[in-house]
Amino acid sequence: MLFGKRTRIVKRILVVEDEPLVAFDNETMIADAGYEVVATVDRYADAVAQLDESEVDLILSDILLTGERSGVDLAREAKRRGVPVLFVTAHPPAGAEELAIGHLLKPYNERALKAALKAIDRHLAGKLADPPEGLVFYSA
Template sequence: MGKPVKILIVEDEMLIAANISLQLTTLGYEVTGIIPRGEEAIVHIKENKPDILLMDINLKGKLNGIETVKEIQKSFSISVIYLTANADDDHFNRAKATNPAAFISKPFKKLDLQRAIELVTNQLKSTENAELNNLEQGKSDTFILSDCIFVRHHEKMVKVNINDILYIEAERNYCRIYSKEKEYLLVMTLKDISVKLPQKHFIRVHRSYVVNLSQINEVATSHIVIGRKAIPLSKSFKEELLKRLQTI
């Protein structure tokens, strides 16, 4: 990441927020704002998305810190570091459900905050480098034939039979293929791989899932079951799925 890491501070104790901002600026980070309310943070992020969100859990206003993060995560993927003066199990478990990068209890030392942000920054750099390296390999890492696909796995091209594929799950710009034996990570979007897969075998059932029709064990109101995995079924895809199942 060549540009300075951008950090948004959401903290309603302005003296604490100002001290944090000064510390981060001194360390070379770019503070995009100091905001006391969760509702204001959501608006700010839509206009100026940060790399890291420094979020106080006990915010005043309509939304506390955890509720604010949940709203933000509906539209954005941002690393979150929680700050809290209340580190009991209930707060921790509710915060943990939003998959934060770190959790710091107040009062904290400057070094605690500095190290937490450095760790998150390193994670961001590692993820960015991995994505660039994978994208440089190109989409030629995957070859799809009528009865099988070849995918790059541990520096080799591995054959995966179509009939052995259970389902495919989207992970941002990647897809993870779940077969009967192994898992394979592809540098392709779910949309791209959906177009290339043989249509008679596969169908999209959710924005994040494509499934092998022959592997479906159960169809429920809002999900399907393949093996022991319950996969969400969107209303928009359900009608087409039921039509296709009638032809099997």
């Protein structure tokens, strides 16, 4: 099929966010874009439990989480399991490029999030292109 839709690599997304309104907005925007939200959690332990229980194609994670562990800790665990992480933050931490696929700068709107998810899917498929505004890829 010449003009058929290509199969997405990213289908199932785990949202990890400690701000309830941002978490709800992310969940809604992701679902509206046609992705499945595996779960929305605010703690490292809950996110790891979801990784144990569910198939996850991408983790959308803030840096600051509820509890003592951070999004950086989660990204380390996700990397060990081969699950890509996109940080959503206003201030990416030092060393983030070692752990995540990139970051999307906060604040962002629905259009920016959808464009970022589409770009990440292309990126994971090896189809490199310039990222949309607000999205920074860490690796080629």
